[in-house]
Amino acid sequence: MNRIDSAVQKAARLMEKGEVFILTGHERPDGDAAGSVLGLGDALTSHGKQVMMFASDELANSLSFLPGSSRIQRRLPDNLPQDYILVLLDCNEEDRVGEYGPRLVKEASSVIILDHHLGEGFCKELSQPCVSVIDTKACATAEICLRLMKVLNWEVTKKIATCFYTAIVTDTGGFRYSNTSSTTFKIARQLVLAGADPYEIALNCFESKSLAKLKLLGLALETLETFYNGRVSVMLLTPDMFALCGAKESETDDFVSYARGIDTVEVAILIKEVKSGRISVSLRSKHSVNVAELAGRFGGGGHFNAAGFKTTGDPLEIKEKVVALAGEYLIEKVSTTSKD
Numbered sequence: 001m002n003r004i005d006s007a008v009q010k011a012a013r014l015m016e017k018g019e020v021f022i023l024t025g026h027e028r029p030d031g032d033a034a035g036s037v038l039g040l041g042d043a044l045t046s047h048g049k050q051v052m053m054f055a056s057d058e059l060a061n062s063l064s065f066l067p068g069s070s071r072i073q074r075r076l077p078d079n080l081p082q083d084y085i086l087v088l089l090d091c092n093e094e095d096r097v098g099e100y101g102p103r104l105v106k107e108a109s110s111v112i113i114l115d116h117h118l119g120e121g122f123c124k125e126l127s128q129p130c131v132s133v134i135d136t137k138a139c140a141t142a143e144i145c146l147r148l149m150k151v152l153n154w155e156v157t158k159k160i161a162t163c164f165y166t167a168i169v170t171d172t173g174g175f176r177y178s179n180t181s182s183t184t185f186k187i188a189r190q191l192v193l194a195g196a197d198p199y200e201i202a203l204n205c206f207e208s209k210s211l212a213k214l215k216l217l218g219l220a221l222e223t224l225e226t227f228y229n230g231r232v233s234v235m236l237l238t239p240d241m242f243a244l245c246g247a248k249e250s251e252t253d254d255f256v257s258y259a260r261g262i263d264t265v266e267v268a269i270l271i272k273e274v275k276s277g278r279i280s281v282s283l284r285s286k287h288s289v290n291v292a293e294l295a296g297r298f299g300g301g302g303h304f305n306a307a308g309f310k311t312t313g314d315p316l317e318i319k320e321k322v323v324a325l326a327g328e329y330l331i332e333k334v335s336t337t338s339k340d
């Protein structure tokens with residue numbers, strides 16, 4: 001049995017024995033974070049466990065259709081339950097959970113980390129029992145949740161299938177990104193057989209945009225610039241643009257894919273300033289540029305082809321720095337290719 005399989009077994013045993021669970025994903029939950037929390041949360045609940053689910057930010061409108069979405073709470077109570085198992089989904093650092101991550105970790109009696117982002121998890125730093133299942137080959141965290149449920153022999157109901165299918169279809173960009181494999185389709189088939197409705201889910205996830213969002217996208221597209229012969233693209237969002245359109249930050253998650261969608265582009269950058277001086281940067285790449293590593297240079301992380309980081313300062317200065325570094329990565333790539 002490989003390392004990941006044995007971690008799955010360990011996590012399954014903890015879940016079977018545990019009675020009280022707190023589930024949470026990363027801040028600004030996407031389809032995978034929300035779908036994994038809700039799907040696994042529902043499975044645990046129907047096996048008699050006491051389950052609380054948290055997210056530090058509200059769900060995007062496009063995810064509110066997820067069964068049980070109203071069970072996700074935004075605020076931690078003053079007193080957390082005694083002896084709870086914390087399950088961290090779709091992230092492997094406590095900081096990624098948002099401001100209350102460290103408290104949730106500190107007060108937990110055990111911790112389970114389920115994720116597919118690059119990273120080690122932080123089990124080693126903890127004094128309580130901790131299992132991390134980090135499989136960067138999994139197309140979504142929901143894939144790992146399904147593996148767990150298979151080991152536990154827990155039924156995948158229509159509700160759970162809807163949550164997990166949503167996680168997978170959003171994290172693969174509709175089965176288009178490099179994390180899409182034959183396993184992805186195999187799981188998607190299982191989930192559809194279990195009751196997930198691909199058409200309904202796609203309508204909710206991809207065709208329910210607000211007008212405000214599209215107006216904001218229009219403004220963002222106006223800022224598109226390219227560098228290095230079109231190989232790097234940059235888009236900007238400013239507080240003024242948000243105010244003008246009335247769109248929410250949670251509606252901008254896919255904007256960077258428009259910058260990546262240009263034929264010549266290898267690295268796409270979205271620099272987003274929602275509140276003055278507070279910047280979040282999304283990075284996307286095609287092929288062999290590792291943007292997780294690039295984001296890591298600024299204290300962030302993510303996947304090989306999709307990553308990001310947060311910082312403070314002047315957006316234009318940050319833009320200059322990120323573009324310059326992206327350029328180095330392109331050059332490095334050229335020199336590595338020319339060696340072989």
Ligand SMILES: [Mn+2]
Pocket residue numbers: 032033090116139140141171
């Ligand atoms: Mn994910």
